[in-house]
Amino acid sequence: MSDHPGSQATLVETDPAEVPLRRNRNFQLLWSGSAFAFLGKEITDLVYPLVVLAVTGSPAWAGAFGGVQMFVSLLVGLPAGALADSKDRRLLLITMETVRALAAGSVLVAALLDRITLPHLLVVAVAIGAVQPLGGSARMLLVRAVVPPKQLTAALTQEEVRSHSAALAGPPLGGLLYSAAVVLPFAATAISFLVSLVCALFVRPPQRTKPAQSTVDGSALSRVLTGVALLWKVPMLRHSTLFAAVLNTVSAPLILIVIVILGREGVSPAMVGLTMAALAVGGLAGTLLVRPLHRNLSPGALMLWLGGTAVVLIGALSLPFGAWWMAAALFLLGLGGPSMRVLVDILIFRQVPDEQRGRTVTAFMTILGAGAALGMVSSGLLLQYLSAPIAILTLSAVLAIALSFTIADRRIRAARWPEEPTAD
Structure with missing residues (x-):
């Protein structure tokens, strides 16, 4: 590829067969898994602050949960991109969904035992914030890898359908589950992240050829x-x-x-x-x-x-x-x-x-x-x-x-x- 910004590369991309998106197994696995994951994220975005408020009685701490998560995501964002370029993107996605499922599962267990604490919830916020940019970029790049160029706009549009559907359904569902029992939204989110994890395990993206050495040389800061x-x-x-x-x-x-x-x-x-x-x-x-x-x-x-x-x-x-x-x-x-x-x-x-x-x-x-x-x-x-x-x-x-x-x-x-x- 010679018309791109940056260093020359020997990377050769093999486009997947141009079958309709509905028959593209890898894309449908990624789309279905991310649909469940986005729904789980929307549920927890509503429920975690409610739980923090119930535990502490402090609106400031309830807001701090989201603030900690956002701060860690911003801190990790640029290094996560370097990892997405140098490591197996499917493995990075699997790592994110595993961490998110374990985080939701840990709060579920704490709720069952009536042992939810603020330090535990803040650790969960750090964990979620740390893996979010890593898995988010990996998922987007995997979609690009399994979708032919001519279908990219259609694929990204379907991704938008998924995210907006989750944004519409997640908060009301989270509120309904939380009103019924504290454990229910965390059970639902743990299951949703597990479904996304299973889908990622079965994705088989085209093999990537390693980039030319000139694209990876330099200091760690310059690569980031x-x-x-x-x-x-x-x-x-x-x-x-x-x-x-x-x-x-x-x-x-x-x-x-x-x-x-x-x-x-x-x-x-x-x-x-x-x-x-x-x-x-x-x-x-x-x-x-x-x-x-x-x-x-x-x-x-x-x-x-x-x-x-x-x-x-x-x-x-x-x-x-x-x-x-x-x-x-x-x-x-x-x-x-x-x-x-x-x-x-x-x-x-x-x-x-x-x-x-x-x-x-x-x-x-x-x-x-x-x-x-x-x-x-x-x-x-x-x-x-x-x-x-x-x-x-x-x-x-x-x-x-x-x-x-x-x-x-x-x-x-x-x-x-x-x-x-x-x-x-």
């Missing part, structure tokens, strides 16, 4: 930072990553701000839940738009369109028209999410050689995670000193500024979808 360097070197990747990070920064705290607004208006918890679900429903519906949008718009035009609509819709959340108005705005905002994520995935897979994709993917995920963390911290400060509608307008203005810089770049406006790389 390779993904960041690649994202910065390629103009379209640089701008799409920065724009996606800003979009993540302003969208991550929206749920919290909307909850604050609806709470002050005396909206019932049930209606608050329905309003929040609108974002996931929009994301699920948005998977139907991925193919036509990617077919009819260039990457630059698509990014500008999604960014412009997001500025308007985020600003619309500040209008005092009640819960149904907010639900409609969140639904419309969710429609663009899948197309934006698939856009960046496609750009990475088509412009970065396989032996550097792990570091590039985890670099991208780490930057987005840092943006989300910054957004959550900033939103707390905005809500402390400003009214919620002004806080929303501030976030919309930040995104508008980022969009204006993007529009001003001629290279982004003129960008075209890169060709799928071919083997030498």
Whole structure:
């Protein structure tokens, strides 16, 4: 491969047979396993803070669980990419699901014995945060390995269907199970991670040829930072990553701000839940738009369109028209999410050689995670000193500024979808 950024490589990729995705055994195993795993993750994202709150009575400690998990994921993100490029990706995925199943199982046993403690839960948060970027990048790269290039957009779209379906079903299911018995959500999540583990055990991806020595030489730090360097070197990747990070920064705290607004208006918890679900429903519906949008718009035009609509819709959340108005705005905002994520995935897979994709993917995920963390911290400060509608307008203005810089770049406006790389 000679048209990629970075060092030359002798890696030769053998594309799997172009059978329909529904008959692609490896893809269906990965998809089915990840569907169960994502459902389990969505359940625990709701239940773990509830358990911490029940054990400590402290909202601060309940929030600390997610904070610890996010911090460890950010810390491990870049080194995890180097491992995904140098180690067996299937083994890394198996490791993640094993750790997550053991973590959920340990809390299940503690709940059965009525011995749940805060130190135990914080250790679980560290373990989950440490393996999440490792297995997450490995799963994405395995999907690329078992899917022919022409089917990649369709495969990534199905991945979006899975994640949004889990986001829609997981929290209500977790709340229902937790209300029935504390042990039930942890039993369900342990089983879901075990199912994903079993699916990963049966995946047989094409064998990878080792990269040329020039791609792996250098200090450990330089190898870890390779993904960041690649994202910065390629103009379209640089701008799409920065724009996606800003979009993540302003969208991550929206749920919290909307909850604050609806709470002050005396909206019932049930209606608050329905309003929040609108974002996931929009994301699920948005998977139907991925193919036509990617077919009819260039990457630059698509990014500008999604960014412009997001500025308007985020600003619309500040209008005092009640819960149904907010639900409609969140639904419309969710429609663009899948197309934006698939856009960046496609750009990475088509412009970065396989032996550097792990570091590039985890670099991208780490930057987005840092943006989300910054957004959550900033939103707390905005809500402390400003009214919620002004806080929303501030976030919309930040995104508008980022969009204006993007529009001003001629290279982004003129960008075209890169060709799928071919083997030498």
